[in-house]
Amino acid sequence: MKFGILVNEGPFTHQASDSAYQFAAAAIEKGHQVARVFFYNDGVYNSNKLSEPQTDDRNLVDLWAKLGKEHDIDLVVCIAAALRRGIKEEVLKDGFRISGLGQLVEAGIENDRLVVFGD
Amino acid sequence: MEPWEEEGPEVVKRFMYVNRKAPYGTIYALECLEVVLIAAAFDQDVSVVFVDDGVYQLKKNQDTAAIGMKNFSNTYRALDDYDVEKIYVEQESLESRGLTAEDLIIPVEVLAGDNLREIMAQQDVVISS
Amino acid sequence: MSKMLHLINKSPTDRNSLDSCLRLAEAGSSVLLLEDGVYAALSKAASAEAVNQRMGELTFYVLGPDVSARGLDDKPLIDGISVVDYGGFVDLVVEHDVAQSWL
Numbered sequence: 577m578k579f580g581i582l583v584n585e586g587p588f589t590h591q592a593s594d595s596a597y598q599f600a601a602a603a604i605e606k607g608h609q610v611a612r613v614f615f616y617n618d619g620v621y622n623s624n625k626l627s628e629p630q631t632d633d634r635n636l637v638d639l640w641a642k643l644g645k646e647h648d649i650d651l652v653v654c655i656a657a658a659l660r661r662g663i664k665e666e667v668l669k670d671g672f673r674i675s676g677l678g679q680l681v682e683a684g685i686e687n688d689r690l691v692v693f694g695d
Numbered sequence: 696m697e698p699w700e701e702e703g704p705e706v707v708k709r710f711m712y713v714n715r716k717a718p719y720g721t722i723y724a725l726e727c728l729e730v731v732l733i734a735a736a737f738d739q740d741v742s743v744v745f746v747d748d749g750v751y752q753l754k755k756n757q758d759t760a761a762i763g764m765k766n767f768s769n770t771y772r773a774l775d776d777y778d779v780e781k782i783y784v785e786q787e788s789l790e791s792r793g794l795t796a797e798d799l800i801i802p803v804e805v806l807a808g809d810n811l812r813e814i815m816a817q818q819d820v821v822i823s824s
Numbered sequence: 825m826s827k828m829l830h831l832i833n834k835s836p837t838d839r840n841s842l843d844s845c846l847r848l849a850e851a852g853s854s855v856l857l858l859e860d861g862v863y864a865a866l867s868k869a870a871s872a873e874a875v876n877q878r879m880g881e882l883t884f885y886v887l888g889p890d891v892s893a894r895g896l897d898d899k900p901l902i903d904g905i906s907v908v909d910y911g912g913f914v915d916l917v918v919e920h921d922v923a924q925s926w927l
Binding site: 747811818819820 | 825826828840847848850853921923924926
């Protein structure tokens, strides 16, 4: 089955991105496809390569990028939400791309399920 | 022609956007409205629902001058121009907040929870923020 | 009609997500409690009565990793709630037509 995932929160304040990541990894483990993860609201912070969590903590920016690269997941950061939060190409982690909100609607249209993680 | 238009109208899904949060205190109301305005450009079946504190988004007479934030409540009036016609508000949510349809900035369909329940159960994609 | 999976990630004593879901979920749908939503799975929680009232019509699940993370493995859960892991969460999304998050 093909999944789309919407992440509405950043990597630190809420558990949403962690839950989304664990869900995506489990879905892939079970042989499903995660076609696209769309990062909206504060979720755009998941793509900030300048973020430096403490070394004994998980690094969701790296984890998403790695999962995306290994399993060909389209990691899309919403441009409108990103610009207001200072997330631009200069700080974008490799593997993410910035695009419009239409990509979220498209993820709902083209995938069998869209699962939303947020606050 | 946009990529999503190539396949023609045969893939029409029912999208419901659910608003359960009040405006200004958090950004969710504004950013959900931005999604709905974009979603309207796709040839899908769109409905927008306001339940719980989400009904406060539609309260008329919002005046944000003194808090320094953008008043986006007039943008709900544009939904009609974007052909978003299915706008539902749950009656119980209005009543428990001392509001009526008269208090709202746009005409909406006020539904009892039982009726809203049925409409929710008919959706293909539910997006909440 | 779509068979729905409702996702509740908020504590029932902090937010009204569970209440609203229980009010608006169609009979025959399922509810998965995750993140802070797992507190609603405890049999001694004040919200347990509301969950029990719809136990016959809705099927309840709770995400085990979130239960353990919060130190709740030694607390009894409401009878009838099934514990799933992330793989079980994926299976639930597959088995239902739509997932609705009560954010």
